[in-house]
Amino acid sequence: MIKKPPKMCKKQNIIETINLTKKFGTNIAVDSLSLSIQQGEVFGLLGPNGAGKTTFLSMLCTIMKPTSGTALINGYDIIREHPFVRRSIGIVFQDPSVDSDMTARENLQMHADLYDVPVSEQKNRIKAVLQLVGLLDKADDFLYTYSGGMRRRLEIARGLLHYPKVLFLDEPTIGLDPRSREHIWEYIRKLRERENMTIILTTHYMEEADSLCDRIAIIDNGKIVVMDKPSLLKEGIGGDTITIGCNEPERLHQLLIREKLSERILISDMEVKAGVKNGNLVLPRVLESAFNAGIHINSVTISRPDMNDVFIHHTGKTLQVDEVREKSGRLAMMKRRRAR
């Protein structure tokens, strides 16, 4: 197929969505979403389960057709020019999608053929991407001998094989142990530096989004709630979080509201988290009130806001790592290991 030159986007927007919408029956999964992403950006999509992240991603990857609206990727329309869009993007799915009866090299070879990587470059390119994710010495092992983390790394390598302009990572580190997660972060950082690649990732992990992304969009109910640099997001909500360990969190909660010491309060088993403007000034008053009320306090911490706080601030929900999903991810992996 002859590659036609991409139309020029405005400035250097590699992705531009225009009122992108997806409905399933009466349920609106993605609600008229418009945003632009610049070349070389690492862009994070955060949101609770069912917020529309994966649906949004699926439409950009041309797996799903939008109900209305459209998007341009690398200058190509995702509806009318999807074969060109597909050549411009690499995708790492949430669920594993490698063939475990084949070796790593065979999986990559097949991908290179499907994506029309020139034959003369295939060998070197495969070597290069394997090296990037540190799997070169395991290139000829069958994938059923690979661990979950290694498969993930191979999938990232595969996503990069055909020189995509944009790499989509849907929950790239879900179900992985902390060390494998650390590895994957490292590759993502390397990619940004070396290849000036645009990376779009969805994640459940706040610290992941915070440490990797140039910009973050928090999505809830199919809409962008807020979108900015992580540092600005954290500044934006203002104030500190006071975490108080005590035996009667429920009573302390009521007390803090009655005394108008804090308005954003989250309680758990043995803890109360209160959002306040200036922790250093408020904390003594909190302790005094608690003492007067006879509430015994075990521990106290003041912390600057992190992404978790940003998330709670904007969505009113905690973004706990969904254990069911994690388990099912692991199950799928076990299933495929058994199926060889």
Next chain:
Amino acid sequence: MSELRGIYTLWLREVKKFLREKPRLINAFCQPLLWLFIFGTGMRFSSAIPGINYQEFIFPGLVIQAMLFTSMFLGVSVIWDREFGFLKEILVSPISRTCIFLGKMLGVSTDVMIQGIIIFPFAFLIGIRTDLYIFLKALPIMLLVTFGLVCIGLTFASLMKSFEGFGLIQTFINLPMFFLSGALFPLANVPAWLQWASYLNPLTYGVDALRTVMMGDTWVQLFPMSLDILVLLGFDILMFIIGKTAFSRTD
């Protein structure tokens, strides 16, 4: 060009996987032996068909049977690809659905042909007259049978969501097609309903054509060779269209 390379790489995957699966190859080799030597010998001596060596008679039928069962089993492998996520990787590639279907079909067809050809050496063991010329004439007929069957398998795989339905295919496709093909008994003396049911089965024409080639004058043809070929061709084209349509709808 890129589409051709895509078809090639999908073909290669199927063939590699087939040849690597040693237990299946052993099974492919041994099952026809049981039919030929135990079932064949038993039938030959207990219910002889006048003027015909029963083992020679069922040999072409067994080739077709092996190809039928393999087509269904491997065709349904698309379900595994879906179950373990690999199908997604192929579906999002720039290759068109038609070419994906073609690559898969050609790959599975190659496996099925290998399965059919494996059985041929046994012809020497039971003393059937056969030579390279006969073998070469048999190949195109086997190929025509294979394409249609593989498309049936792929059609079901596209429609089925899980592997649980495979038992249904076994009962409602494999066995009826096998029993109604004239592979195990001649259709000349059976009741009219059984005869007509068999004539509706495209495999009957495949078995007939294969026997014409392999048994020579000892076999009284059911239909002229040209009709056999025509029916098989029609069967292939129809099943290809149905299979391709069903596959294009999967997501």
